[in-house]
Amino acid sequence: xxxxxxxxxxxxxxxxxxxxxxxxxxxxxxxxxxxxxxxxxxxxxxxxxxxxxxxxxxxxxxxxxxxxxxxxxxxxxxxxxxxxxxxxxxxxxxxxxxxxxxxxxxxxxxxxxxxxxxxxxxxxxxxxxxxxxxxxxxxxxxxxxxxxxxxxxxxxxxxxxxxxxxxxxxxxxxxxxxxxxxxxxxxxxxxxxxxxxxxxxxxxxxxxxxxxxxxxxxxxxxxxxxxxxxxxxxxxxxxxxxxxxxxxxxxxxxxxxxxxxxxxxxxxxxxxxxxxxxxxxxxxxxxxxxxxxxxxxxxxxxxxxxxxxxxxxxxxxxxxxxxxxxxxxxxxxxxxxxxxxxxxxxxxxxxxxxxxxxxxxxxxxxxxxxxxxxxxxxxxxxxxxxxxxxxxxxxxxxxxxxxxxxxxxxxxxxxxxxxxxxxxxxxxxxxxxxxxxxxxxxxxxxx
Amino acid sequence: xxxxxxxxxxxxxxxxxxxxxxxxxxxxxxxxxxxxxxxxxxxxxxxxxxxxxxxxxxxxxxxxxxxxxxxxxxxxxxxxxxxxxxxxxxxxxxxxxxxxxxxxxxxxxxxxxxxxxxxxxxxxxxxxxxxxxxxxxxxxxxxxxxxxxxxxxxxxxxxxxxxxxxxxxxxxxxxxxxxxxxxxxxxxxxxxxxxxxxxxxxxxxxxxxxxxxxxxxxxxxxxxxxxxxxxxxxxxxxxxxxxxxxxxxxxxxxxxxxxxxxxxxxxxxxxxxxxxxxxxxxxxxxxxxxxxxxxxxxxxxxxxxxxxxxxxxxxxxxxxxxxxxxxxxxxxxxxxxxxxxxxxxxxxxxxxxxxxxxxxxxxxxxxxxxxxxxxxxxxxxxxxxxxxxxxxxxxxxxxxxxxxxxxxxxxxxxxxxxxxxxxxxxxxxxxxxxxxxxxxxxxxxxx
Numbered sequence: 001x002x003x004x005x006x007x008x009x010x011x012x013x014x015x016x017x018x019x020x021x022x023x024x025x026x027x028x029x030x031x032x033x034x035x036x037x038x039x040x041x042x043x044x045x046x047x048x049x050x051x052x053x054x055x056x057x058x059x060x061x062x063x064x065x066x067x068x069x070x071x072x073x074x075x076x077x078x079x080x081x082x083x084x085x086x087x088x089x090x091x092x093x094x095x096x097x098x099x100x101x102x103x104x105x106x107x108x109x110x111x112x113x114x115x116x117x118x119x120x121x122x123x124x125x126x127x128x129x130x131x132x133x134x135x136x137x138x139x140x141x142x143x144x145x146x147x148x149x150x151x152x153x154x155x156x157x158x159x160x161x162x163x164x165x166x167x168x169x170x171x172x173x174x175x176x177x178x179x180x181x182x183x184x185x186x187x188x189x190x191x192x193x194x195x196x197x198x199x200x201x202x203x204x205x206x207x208x209x210x211x212x213x214x215x216x217x218x219x220x221x222x223x224x225x226x227x228x229x230x231x232x233x234x235x236x237x238x239x240x241x242x243x244x245x246x247x248x249x250x251x252x253x254x255x256x257x258x259x260x261x262x263x264x265x266x267x268x269x270x271x272x273x274x275x276x277x278x279x280x281x282x283x284x285x286x287x288x289x290x291x292x293x294x295x296x297x298x299x300x301x302x303x304x305x306x307x308x309x310x311x312x313x314x315x316x317x318x319x320x321x322x323x324x325x326x327x328x329x330x331x332x333x334x335x336x337x338x339x340x341x342x343x344x345x346x347x348x349x350x351x352x353x354x355x356x357x358x359x360x361x362x363x364x365x366x367x368x369x370x371x372x373x374x375x376x377x378x379x380x381x382x383x384x385x386x387x388x389x390x391x392x393x394x395x396x397x398x399x400x401x402x403x404x405x406x407x408x409x410x411x412x413x414x415x416x417x418x419x420x421x422x423x424x425x426x427x428x429x430x431x432x433x434x435x436x437x438x439x440x441x442x443x444x445x446x447x
Numbered sequence: 448x449x450x451x452x453x454x455x456x457x458x459x460x461x462x463x464x465x466x467x468x469x470x471x472x473x474x475x476x477x478x479x480x481x482x483x484x485x486x487x488x489x490x491x492x493x494x495x496x497x498x499x500x501x502x503x504x505x506x507x508x509x510x511x512x513x514x515x516x517x518x519x520x521x522x523x524x525x526x527x528x529x530x531x532x533x534x535x536x537x538x539x540x541x542x543x544x545x546x547x548x549x550x551x552x553x554x555x556x557x558x559x560x561x562x563x564x565x566x567x568x569x570x571x572x573x574x575x576x577x578x579x580x581x582x583x584x585x586x587x588x589x590x591x592x593x594x595x596x597x598x599x600x601x602x603x604x605x606x607x608x609x610x611x612x613x614x615x616x617x618x619x620x621x622x623x624x625x626x627x628x629x630x631x632x633x634x635x636x637x638x639x640x641x642x643x644x645x646x647x648x649x650x651x652x653x654x655x656x657x658x659x660x661x662x663x664x665x666x667x668x669x670x671x672x673x674x675x676x677x678x679x680x681x682x683x684x685x686x687x688x689x690x691x692x693x694x695x696x697x698x699x700x701x702x703x704x705x706x707x708x709x710x711x712x713x714x715x716x717x718x719x720x721x722x723x724x725x726x727x728x729x730x731x732x733x734x735x736x737x738x739x740x741x742x743x744x745x746x747x748x749x750x751x752x753x754x755x756x757x758x759x760x761x762x763x764x765x766x767x768x769x770x771x772x773x774x775x776x777x778x779x780x781x782x783x784x785x786x787x788x789x790x791x792x793x794x795x796x797x798x799x800x801x802x803x804x805x806x807x808x809x810x811x812x813x814x815x816x817x818x819x820x821x822x823x824x825x826x827x828x829x830x831x832x833x834x835x836x837x838x839x840x841x842x843x844x845x846x847x848x849x850x851x852x853x854x855x856x857x858x859x860x861x862x863x864x865x866x867x868x869x870x871x872x873x874x875x876x877x878x879x880x881x882x883x884x885x886x887x888x889x890x891x892x893x894x
Contacts, residue, residue, distance in 0.1 A: 087861030396817035414534030
């Protein structure tokens with residue numbers, strides 16, 4: 001297996017660009033089918049949904065079967081080992097602890113100037129649809145990563161959609177996780193048609209105000225097509241990881257970590273940046289032996305992305321490595337250097353930063369507590385990981401007293417007149433002011 | 448002039464839906480031209496930009512003239528009255544005070560369990576393009592509303608784009624405001640082509656990571672088309688205001704306020720919801736006299752949206768009015784009731800909440816401090832007003848010690864194995880652990 005290997009200082013600019021390039025979603029090829037399916041869901045609702053679930057998942061369902069029933073939760077739980085159930089519970093606990101600290105105070109109000117108060121308050125979004133993918137594997141961990149912050153934020157209606165097997169059943173651990181999260185509204189629907197049903201609503205599935213969660217390129221394209229119609233959250237595409245290591249890192253561990261995100265899919269990217277050429281060469285030597293025993297699907301994924309998006313980059317100084325990270329803006333970053341606590345404050349762009357050799361990607365994916373749904377494709381430059389902040393929104397609050405109004409109004413009139421908005425200005429100039437004394441708040445003309 | 452008037456309890460469901468409907472951006476009609484212009488900007492850069500600025504704004508420019516020059520700032524300042532300049536400075540001060548309180552602490556790190564630390568840190572986004580519209584009026588206030596939070600968040604590169612006049616000049620107060628905000632990178636470009644230049648970059652205009660700001664339906668369609676390629680922020684469409692009033696409100700003031708957002712454009716919406724039929728009828732009586740003296744453009748805008756999107760809704764109880772607001776999710780909400788501080792906590796969905804009779808929309812648009820760029824079209828259900836939070840992003844941080852790793856790893860292995868990710872699991876199972884005692888942080892094999 002070939003692994004791209006760059007001695008950075010000797011690499012021409014064109015070749016440097018190669019490693020910064022991500023798998024781009026070429027919507028043009030699937031745009032037509034995406035729009036067609038969305039349109040049919042909008043027009044024909046459940047009928048179209050049933051049609052496409054049979055077509056794409058091979059499951060024959062009637063509308064009453066779309067929603068998961070009470071007894072299925074019990075059956076699912078019986079199928080799982082106690083160890084797995086305990087692990088899910090423990091992970092949920094950590095995710096809950098982490099996301100609880102993200103909650104801001106429900107309201108702030110403070111004086112801007114005499115008689116002028118302003119602030120903001122938060123309220124949960126009214127409803128959300130969580131897309132839990134299935135296919136190459138199943139993803140109960142995605143469910144708790146999305147559901148826990150939604151619950152902490154106080155979202156009243158949390159809906160889960162996830163693809164069924166051919167026999168119509170839902171992954172057992174996904175159901176168990178939903179039960180642990182006290183979520184009961186689950187539909188066995190998949191892909192573009194699931195996103196369409198959540199956005200437009202059908203007779204069986206009332207629409208939601210926001211859709212969030214990773215998915216195939218079809219799911220991503222459907223969300224992109226619906227931007228401006230429904231809130232579709234952050235862009236979460238193919239997995240990316242970057243290891244920033246120096247000579248103090250253990251090559252075996254680095255090689256193990258190098259493969260974690262790489263096994264996700266052919267479009268994943270796994271990059272090692274180091275100022276130690278020895279480390280880089282050792283890792284490249286170890287990696288092929290590690291993939292020998294993998295199932296052929298995972299092996300092929302790794303081989304494919306090693307050609308296209310992954311590689312080892314050798315720089316001369318740690319500062320260059322830091323610059324590389326900030327330019328790349330990886331989804332997941334692992335820092336394994338002598339003094340990682342001196343390095344991580346210099347990282348400006350990364351979805352998550354994992355510090356030190358005992359904080360590997362896969363521990364963070366499932367168990368530490370921070371969210372594993374993170375911005376990809378360089379969007380870590382402007383987007384944040386999924387958090388409670390995806391599940392509430394702010395309203396600004398202002399309160400101006402009679403005194404405050406008199407003091408402030410001329411500054412607004414100047415702008416309104418200049419910008420050409422006469423009614424904006426007149427509402428201030430001709431405003432009837434209550435002449436009675438006392439607190440203006442209680443001196444209304446009609447009481 | 449006819450104003451829609453609903454006695455809510457007697458209104459059939461179909462008619463109720465009328466008032467909840469907003470001006471929808473029908474992209475299908477302009478999609479082709481939007482994609483064509485974006486494509487040309489991507490391929491031909493400055494040349495296409497110059498072409499479209501001449502075509503749409505009538506300004507003949509060469510690439511060296513796109514960026515505003517130092518001396519233009521001075522000339523602009525000389526054109527403005529001292530009163531306007533003082534008003535701009537005072538408003539900037541309030542906007543700065545308000546947005547400063549939004550900043551969270553730069554980093555949090557806390558213990559999840561023994562040896563497991565997690566938290567998050569914030570960093571400014573690297574660059575942003577602010578779109579300052581021009582056309583029906585000029586919008587220096589939009590500039591300070593967008594620029595101040597970007598500056599407070601610490602964004603290194605803040606770019607302003609705004610349409611030129613036919614002679615190539617930029618609105619004087621917009622330039623003065625930019626100078627007051629210490630922003631120097633300003634380009635005289637407009638519409639779809641401006642958004643394309645910011646997203647793809649040209650020889651003259653380096654690309655930005657995020658584009659934010661209100662604009663015409665063409666600007667909105669261009670941003671929608673670029674979603675997934677560049678961060679385009681919140682959906683901000685036609686203006687909407689809702690007044691929630693009871694019998695204690697002054698009808699003259701309510702009528703004045705009813706026209707504020709209504710004069711923005713034919714697609715604006717202005718709604719009064721009240722439990723006092725008397726108040727509603729008085730307002731409807733006063734409004735026509737108030738619009739007589741308006742310039743014909745503004746008068747036509749008001750007449751147009753009074754037919755399509757605006758109206759008065761009479762409910763029987765205040766609770767119904769609150770339900771109406773939460774269902775409508777207005778951009779701007781004004782509460783003029785006997786006890787507005789008992790009402791506003793019940794509002795779940797509104798971009799901004801203005802409390803009491805001395806806090807009219809136009810005072811908030813320019814002077815109080817909270818941002819005036821707010822989610823429209825019902826998106827106040829899930830989106831927040833523009834804030835410092837649009838100009839920084841979070842990275843999650845995790846640090847696990849050797850002890851923490853040993854305690855936690857089995858919970859991750861369980862999930863990795865179940866979900867079908869062998870390399871995720873192996874990186875934990877086969878991880879080499881340093882056996883030396885002491886702080887694992889300093890006991891590395893190679894030092």
